[in-house]
Amino acid sequence: MVPPVAVSPVIKTARWSFLLIGMFYGKQRYDYLKPRAEKERLVEEAEKKIREEQEKIAKALAEGTFFKNASEC
Amino acid sequence: MAQAVQKLMAKVPTLIGAAATYSKPRLATFWHYAKVELVPPSPAEIPQAIIGIKNIVTGVNSGRLGQTTVKDAFRNGLVCTEVLMWSYIGECIGKGGIVGYAV
Numbered sequence: 384m385v386p387p388v389a390v391s392p393v394i395k396t397a398r399w400s401f402l403l404i405g406m407f408y409g410k411q412r413y414d415y416l417k418p419r420a421e422k423e424r425l426v427e428e429a430e431k432k433i434r435e436e437q438e439k440i441a442k443a444l445a446e447g448t449f450f451k452n453a454s455e456c
Numbered sequence: 457m458a459q460a461v462q463k464l465m466a467k468v469p470t471l472i473g474a475a476a477t478y479s480k481p482r483l484a485t486f487w488h489y490a491k492v493e494l495v496p497p498s499p500a501e502i503p504q505a506i507i508g509i510k511n512i513v514t515g516v517n518s519g520r521l522g523q524t525t526v527k528d529a530f531r532n533g534l535v536c537t538e539v540l541m542w543s544y545i546g547e548c549i550g551k552g553g554i555v556g557y558a559v
Binding site for chain 2: 384388389392393394396399404405411412417419
């Protein structure tokens with residue numbers, strides 16, 4: 384087997400410091416994105432409710448059952 | 457259908473055994489090289505690394521780095537890319553997932 388290569392200290396420090404920097408960056412970005420995603424989920428839910436209400440109304444109008452006890456006048 | 461699932465379940469221990477026998481020598485070679493090449497720098501090596509970086513900076517300023525051959529430059533570029541990729545692995549560790557942020 385080829386003997387293992389002696390890696391230069393510059394490369395070793397650079398590798399592991401980039402690993403640590405990456406870990407910090409990932410954690411920071413996650414902490415930044417998490418509350419924003421929560422807010423967006425709430426907004427999306429509220430909008431979805433409104434949209435579904437409107438769709439129900441539109442469907443009822445189309446079927447002619449919008450007015451209670453609808454009967455052909 | 458149930459018989460096929462049963463036959464598969466009976467085969468799982470043999471498959472795991474085969475995977476173990478296949479991977480053990482390869483893991484051993486990996487560990488043999490990783491012990492020397494992938495270890496973090498010992499505290500004694502960090503000043504050497506700082507000196508090395510200073511050498512690179514002086515090399516850039518003096519124009520010596522402009523004299524590198526294309527072959528050397530290509531090799532150095534590959535090494536730099538590999539070093540930069542470690543930051544992506546760190547990001548995956550930091551965000552707790554491989555693809556995308558689990559928010």
